[in-house]
Amino acid sequence: MKKLLPGIAALLLCNSVFAQTTPATTPNKDKNGWTTLFDGKTTTGWHTYNKGEVGNAWTVVDGALTLNPGADGRGDLVTDKEYENYELTLQWKIAEGGNSGIIFDVNENPKYSYSFLTGIEMQVLDDVKAEDNKKENHLAGSLYDIIAPSKKAKPAGEWNTIKIRQKDGQLTFWMNGSKTVNVKLWGPEWKALVENSKFKSYPAFATYYKGHIALQDHGNTVYYRDIKIKEL
DSSP, rough: GGGHHHHHHHHHHHHHHHHHHSSSSSSTOOSSSSSOOOOOSSOOEETTTTSOOOOTEEETTTTTEEEEESSSSSEEEEESSSSSOOOOEEEEETTTEEEEEEEEEEOOOTSSSSSSGGEEEEEEOTTTEEEEEEEESSSSSSSSTTTTOSSSSTTTSSOOOEEEEEEETTTEEEHHHHEEEEEEETTTHHHHHHHGGGGGOTTTTTOSSSSEEOOOOOOEEEEEEEEEEEOO
């Protein structure tokens, strides 16, 4: 028995050191509570909407999640996890004439063919040459088809930095440092806004207070990077 004691002591010492040096947060969460949703190299943490894996259309190119609309396996890319109260930050750029979106509070269910049937969208668009640029509330940075943005996005091919904050129903968008949208969800004002939009005919739209975050496949090349979230 005495011969075993040094080995046991060494093991206990090793475990003690490990316990003292292991951080309390998960490896991809920083000391301020921000979690990296995209590592810049892989599609880990994401999958194609209503699929168990990522289709071939979404790949990582030069550190950005990139949609190739000519590839197989298309569909919106969604987070594996669901979120409720949070701040989300990322950068996007769009090809000339392109259209996409960041959609949140998405319910993933086979009865819904698309993420926008349940989720709320911040529009991503080439405001100059995209076909869907005829209405102010369809421009980049808008709460799509509901509230027009107060600022304009950078041109196609340039990176735009956005932040989306949702806390207890208060929804705020920022684009390139400027606030573009601020609205209270699910109250009388919100219901009136939805009633005056195309979403009045979508019975499940904005009915989920918690859901996945989606990067929309709208059939155009689009790039997303530096995706981080802080749960509130």
